[in-house]
Amino acid sequence: MTDFTTHTAASAPDASRPFLEKAKNAYSFIPNLLGTMAEAPALLEGYMTLAGIFDKTNLSETERQIILLTNNRLNGCVYCMAAHTSISQMANVPTDVIDALRNNTPIAGPKLEALRNFATVINESRGWPTDAQVETFLAAGYKRQTVFEVIVGTSLKVMSNYTNHIASTELDEAFAPNIWTAPAAQAAE
Numbered sequence: 204m205t206d207f208t209t210h211t212a213a214s215a216p217d218a219s220r221p222f223l224e225k226a227k228n229a230y231s232f233i234p235n236l237l238g239t240m241a242e243a244p245a246l247l248e249g250y251m252t253l254a255g256i257f258d259k260t261n262l263s264e265t266e267r268q269i270i271l272l273t274n275n276r277l278n279g280c281v282y283c284m285a286a287h288t289s290i291s292q293m294a295n296v297p298t299d300v301i302d303a304l305r306n307n308t309p310i311a312g313p314k315l316e317a318l319r320n321f322a323t324v325i326n327e328s329r330g331w332p333t334d335a336q337v338e339t340f341l342a343a344g345y346k347r348q349t350v351f352e353v354i355v356g357t358s359l360k361v362m363s364n365y366t367n368h369i370a371s372t373e374l375d376e377a378f379a380p381n382i383w384t385a386p387a388a389q390a391a392e
Contacts, residue, residue: 207370210241218244222251232377236282236363239370250362257359260352264294266318270356272304273322280364282372284383292381305383317343318353325353 208214211233212223219241226237240247257267268291275283284305291301303310303319310316321340324332332340337350366372374382 205369207239208242209235209238209370209373211238215241216244219247222247225251230377232375234286234377235372235375236286236367239372240362240366246362246366250359253355253359253362257352257355260355261346261348262352262356265291265296265300265315267356268294268296269300269304269310269315269318270322270353271360272301273319274326274357274360275364276304276307277323277326278360278364278368279385280360280367281383281385282367282374282378283360283363285374285378285381288381288383289378307386314344318345318349321345321350322353322357325357330354330357 210216210219210223212220212227215223215238222244223233223237223241227233237247237251240250260267262270268287272284272287272291275287288301288305292298300310300312300315302308310319317340321332321336324336324340328336340350341347
């Protein structure tokens with residue numbers, strides 16, 4: 204297995220340092236994901252920039268976390284499931300929504316459940332939803348714009364989930380209370 208460095212602001216390539224400092228100021232620590240991404244300044248900048256753009260969508264915090272946690276679960280990303288569970292809790296996303304996303308059970312609200320289902324469709328179809336799937340999503344009360352905003356969130360998770368898979372990113376202590384086990388790993392136990 205190839206070892207990857209989890210950089211600090213001091214050990215990171217020069218082009219990554221401003222982004223790690225920004226993260227440290229925002230979170231009071233540098234999450235291991237960002238320290239790992241720092242090896243490739245373009246990845247770190249791209250991820251942090253896209254995360255900022257995703258926050259500017261017309262989606263609520265709960266809706267954004269539904270898209271992110273759905274992708275984390277589908278991609279089997281233990282690190283991001285724990286991290287986004289923690290972020291969701293801090294943002295007051297309803298506990299029943301977080302639990303449904305972690306356990307792959309339906310969300311009680313039909314509109315939010317439609318979003319979870321559509322995020323699943325986008326991930327599993329690799330961006331090839333059927334016309335009927337798009338129409339079902341729109342009929343739930345979402346706009347055409349939201350179809351594309353789901354793609355933004357999915358893209359963000361490709362960057363972080365794949366980084367964590369390749370680098371086996373160590374879970375930060377701050378996220379450890381929300382550890383999650385991927386279904387494939389659960390079945391092997």
